[in-house]
Amino acid sequence: QVQVVQSGAEVKKPGASLKVSCKATAYVSASYGFSWVRQAPGQGLEWMGWITTHNGETNYAQKFQGRVTMTTDTSTTTAYMELRNLTSDDTAVYYCALRVMGNYFDPWGQGTLVTVSS
């Protein structure tokens, strides 16, 4: 059964950039690629964007456009999410999830805790 494994926790200073990786342990033919979702402390799920694995097409949430870049390495089934110009409001757990045909998410990565603090 495929799993999604993310990179480890990070602490960043305001104004810095963040890059989180996400790897599927096997190729999933019925997958559209990865989506990134974040969750601020005590809050709900916030979609950030998606990227397809077959051609690298992206769609970013309007809130993050200009500040986020998602990329993928198809040879290693790994996706990356870069977020620039961090503020304390970006403190959150960042999840990537495999987007399955049918447009739902299964499985999810374990999450990457990002703390932005001076």
Place this chain on the structure above:
Amino acid sequence: SYVLTQPPSVSVAPGKTARITCGGNTIGSKSLHWYQQKPGQAPVLVIYDDADRPSGIPERFSGSNSGNAATLTISRVEAGDEAAYYCQVWDYSSDHPVFGGGTKLTVL
């Protein structure tokens, strides 16, 4: 943009039935998915396409979707079901997912 509305909290006694709703305009015309998120853990898919269960999800979990509301029903609730539950649809006009605000299920 499309909005999904969930009650912030639902409480139920062990062994009883919990019903968590997710409201949206003509939501019955969309495929609706549910996720369970236990404290400190990543979300897990528990229902997809309104009423289908992934392998490994107990039969106690069921879903329905009609009109302007979808419902996640958990029968014979156990202490281990205490979690936040999120509904999700796909907004094809903007080609992105929409999540409900989440419902915290408390087992009394």
